Amino acid sequence: MRHVHFGLLAIGILVFCVAYFERPPKLEDFDPVRDAEFAKTWNQRLHLAYWEKWGSFERDACQAMVDDFNRSQEEIFVHYINSGQVDRKAMLAIVGGCPPDVVGLWATNVQPFASGGALMPLDEWMAKSGLSPERYTPQYLEIGQWEGKTYALPTTPASVALFYNKDHFQAKAAELRAAGLDPDRAPRSIEELDRYAEVLNEFNPDGTPRIMGFLPTEPGWWNTLWGYYFGGTLYDERTGTVTPDDPANLRAILWVKRYAERYGRDKMLQFRSGFGNFDSPNNAFIEGKVSMEMQGVWFPNFIRRHRPHLNFGVAPFPTAEGVPGPVSFLDSDVIAIPRGCKHPEAAWKFIVHSQQRGLEILCRMQGKHMPIKDPPALFRQGHPNLELPVFEQVAASPHSFIRPVLSVWQEYADELTRAFDHIWNYPVAEAELKGLSGKDLDARIEALCRPEVERTYAEVRDIVQRKLDQQQLRADMRKRKGDG
């Protein structure tokens, strides 16, 4: 009979374990630090989950904003939950029926999420709470909109500019002057940028690069958007067509290809693989391997972390000659309420805070500007990002652009990336370029690559346009059926 007892005991333990682990975990169970701080009101509050993507010092900023909200009232408590790949996790959770109450997404997620019905529209609440759309810089507001409704609001915005290494410029001052360039300022057009870059390059005895003046693929996050700096666009809103093969876009990609061929595709690949992580002292710009680079408003934070005494300057990124500037790509992190959230009203209260006092805390601590037209007077005082004025200037420029607001943008971007890589790797025999230099070399490279560039980008247009049309068609079908 003994082993029957053992069996019963084992079953008992098992049942206990299942009961213990399967208990739905409560938000308030896993935040002991704050439990102590807010002990008095802990149990009477409504606990909300806020998923965000940030892990490091940006996390501290978000946490500070959340703490500020939690201290400002006594009904709601928001838990900041750091979640890697927040967009995928959020999508799964929304589909799975247990979403967080508030979620911090990437700008690229808004339209796919909104068109799939994963987010709640915020316009009515905005009107009630007095958050007027006029407050925002229009581009940043548009990032969170889909088909005329606002689904997400900007939290920390981004704009990009040209970072240049002043020490490199000074070290080559004489050569720059000899080439008719001013070593005390940044280039003002892309043509000038090319000339600066040419002077700043340094090579090892074996011909491999040691310092590159400029590399269009570093950091490589905006490879698909170069066309905008040549006056192009990726989407024509009037006709509703995608335009990856706009002449300006083709010009941009041929410009990139020139860098690949002049300095050698393989050599560039080897050179780039020697760069460390972005957030490390081995970052190409921070380490001084690249003299000029397009980077965002966050970059001074990282320079301060890894090489606080780096002598760098920031200027609006140049545009091609004849293209009005300054042009900057504008991006933003956004905050939204997922569909199926259990306490939307409370979540909205938190979002309102994140758009007022919270926004100020967040943008200051992350070293960014604010996505609104008139930031509070004290915002700039003691701001840790000393280059802020440049970024505020490019963000306010009417020529700055955001990604096309398309539900198929992710597919579009994937296709553009593929096309970009394809052209970058498109083989041009070295023999063809032998003995050529300067304008002749560029002309030959362009002549050799243009047909392939045109073919590739026309293919991208066809693929994406078909997807776009198809999605439109299906959405219409659903509307006619009165579903969705």
Add this chain to the structure above:
Amino acid sequence: MPDVEQAEIYGRRPPWYLRLPAHLLLAAGGVFFLLPLVWMVATSLKPLDQTMRYPDSLQSAFLGEGWKAEIGGKTCDVVLERRVAPAPDRPFFIVQPKAPFAAGEMTHPFGKDVWDRYPVFNKQELVRMNATVEPGMNVLADDVNRFDPAAGILRLQSGRALSATLVRHIDPVAEGDELWVVREWRAEDTDTKEVGSTGGDVTRAWDVVAKSQLQKTVRVIPENYPVALRRVHFVRCLLNTLFLCTLVVLGVTISSMVIAYGFAFLEFKGRDLIFGITLATMMIPFPVTMIPVYLLYRDFGWVGTFKPLWVASWCGSAFFIFLLRQFYLGLPKDLLDAARIDGCTELEILWLVIVPLSRPAIAMIALFTFLGTWKDFLGPLIYLNHEAQFTLSLSLQAFASEHGGTPWHLLMAASTVFSLPLIVLFFCTMRTFIRGIAMTGVKG
């Protein structure tokens, strides 16, 4: 099944000229197989800045390097904080201020009142900025914090000026040498991301030293382990993983045992058809059913709980049912008949006759299921939401995909701890393992 150690297939022991190349090949292959693992352990003991560095020697590929320097007569581990290059027109000094001030005033163009008023900086930075430089502490006067030796006045970057006494000039070094600000390094620095993580911590000893005076040392940091384990909430994740493993292992073994018995020894209409279907289901690739299964669990309301990860295992697994059935069929049939004649029920036969005989096969199933559950990553990734529920492999991945760069040294430390139980288990149960692996390759 003959034991691996016993049976030797090619009859004779090969002559030396064949043994030698065999050893060579195996050793070369062994290096290929072991090197990544060795690197994993080696990286887990390095400081972060050494994990992404071009190894200039074999030693530096596997051992983290650091610097030692003499500060105030005492040799200690240091971090190279920054390079300084004094010139005749920009002289550098080490000075002692006569009044206290906050360290941040040396690095920011505004005073303490400003950063106190606005929450601008993160905690770590704030602590460093708020640290007080007391009179008697050494301060570096450079081209930002200027010192006027004639007047004895130190002008901080924040704009404040205070009187200070000169300790010494910093003389330019010979051509080809470099001057570096070095600061004491402590093991707890491994937790922070910054390389110059001690940068600006005025409470630590520092000095300006010529690079030729620095000594290279090997820096092995076992502290990476506790730091990494704290970051992944190790205990909680381990409990979760063990809970899942127990349930799944129990579920799969018990159910497969029973179901395979049904397929092997009981005769009923439709048995062979169902068994055929069972075999066919092994051909369905996982992506086909992935989405509907997810939607199914959503309709059960199970997303966000452990249930999707273990409940199905109590219904058996096609592959193990198949394996176990093959094993059962190899058992002597007379035992079964004898038991039947004795009037045992089928369950009794299973429990008293079959299970004791098929222990090796069951152990193998348990082991493999354990291995699979321990390593599984896609399942927990999809179904678990709350940090309190994370399994080890999931927390590892969350750790790696943290936005803004991977802390390689900590990741590798956590990975080592994560793989260790499996390796120990493998060593303890090698025989079952190898026999089991052999069984999984059965005839199709």
Add this chain to the structure above:
Amino acid sequence: MKAELRRAITGYAFILPWLVALVVFIGYPFFAAFYFSFCDFPPLLKPMFIGTENYRQLVIDPVFRRSLAVTLIYAAFAIPFGVFVALSLALLLSARIRGQTFYRVVFYLPHLVPSVVVALLWMWIFNPKFGIFNVVLGLLMRVADAWTGLFFRLSADGGPLVHPAAVLLLVGPVAALLAYGPWLKTSASTRHGGFRFAAATVLALTVLTVAFAVLCWLLPEDMRKLHSPGWLADGTSFPSVVKFAPSWALWAIIVMGMWSVGQMAIIYLAKLQDVPVQLYEAADIDGASWWDKTRHITLPMISPVILFNVVMAIIGTFQVFTEPYIMTRGGPEDKTRFVAMFIYDQAFQYQNVGYASAVAWFLFLLIVGLTMLAFQISKRHVYYAGR
């Protein structure tokens, strides 16, 4: 009649849990996916029936075609390569030499490392600049260059294509003739074993040298690249003259796959030890060489296991997900976008569950077809003991 009913009840009672699984966790999702494949279905809305639209799109979708091509190319290279390596390893591991237990453990260890860690580990190893792989490869290539350079001109400068030293290369074939020539076939082979082995080694070396030189002439670009490939970042194919050759990035994943070949090798090893010893003893009496024994006894005896594993590997190829997902995200130029990743992206990234289901179902049919093909082809070559 009653007994039969009773038996049926007992039987079904035993397999009841499995029936539940079969219906709920396998059958329903399987057919649900089939239904979804005829629908437009963003996961938060209701599925809307649209007929064969998804399948029509699948035929014309170049992105899908590319990802299918990647998967098939991977299968075509990785599976034979894997079988070859695993078999050779198994043969080596079964040789009667000291330290085999140690070797077996070493070769199995990588299987115990979680795939997330494996992927992260190999990202570092394949780094063109920091990675240990290129350091070793570069060294090997330089040695090969120096060696081949003794006999042939490899660089582009003038001069004779073949150096005088190339005469030495004749030693190999001559030695092979002496060792394997028909006149020696009858004599007792064991005494000449050492000599024959040396001759085989020299011959192999000669063949390798000549092959290397020929490759350097025919494919100078590729051979230059081989000194320091860009691996995961390089989307160009290697060798570049073969139209459907894997890209460098795909090669990286194939090589990485070899790291976990230990599991397969151990399976083969165990089966090798099931081969009756008498067969080898009989062969020894007939004076069969090692190669004869391998070819005529070992391979046929374990052929069913090879077939089984090849079929499992085909199915496995269509599930490759974690490695490219972590290491390349499908890049460069979609050259590592495996089908499983394509499906995942369509379903969870682009919210196109209908299309994802159509692709998944197409895959399933493809797998069934390929498996049947494998069985057909192998019918003549696989030997089932006792049949």
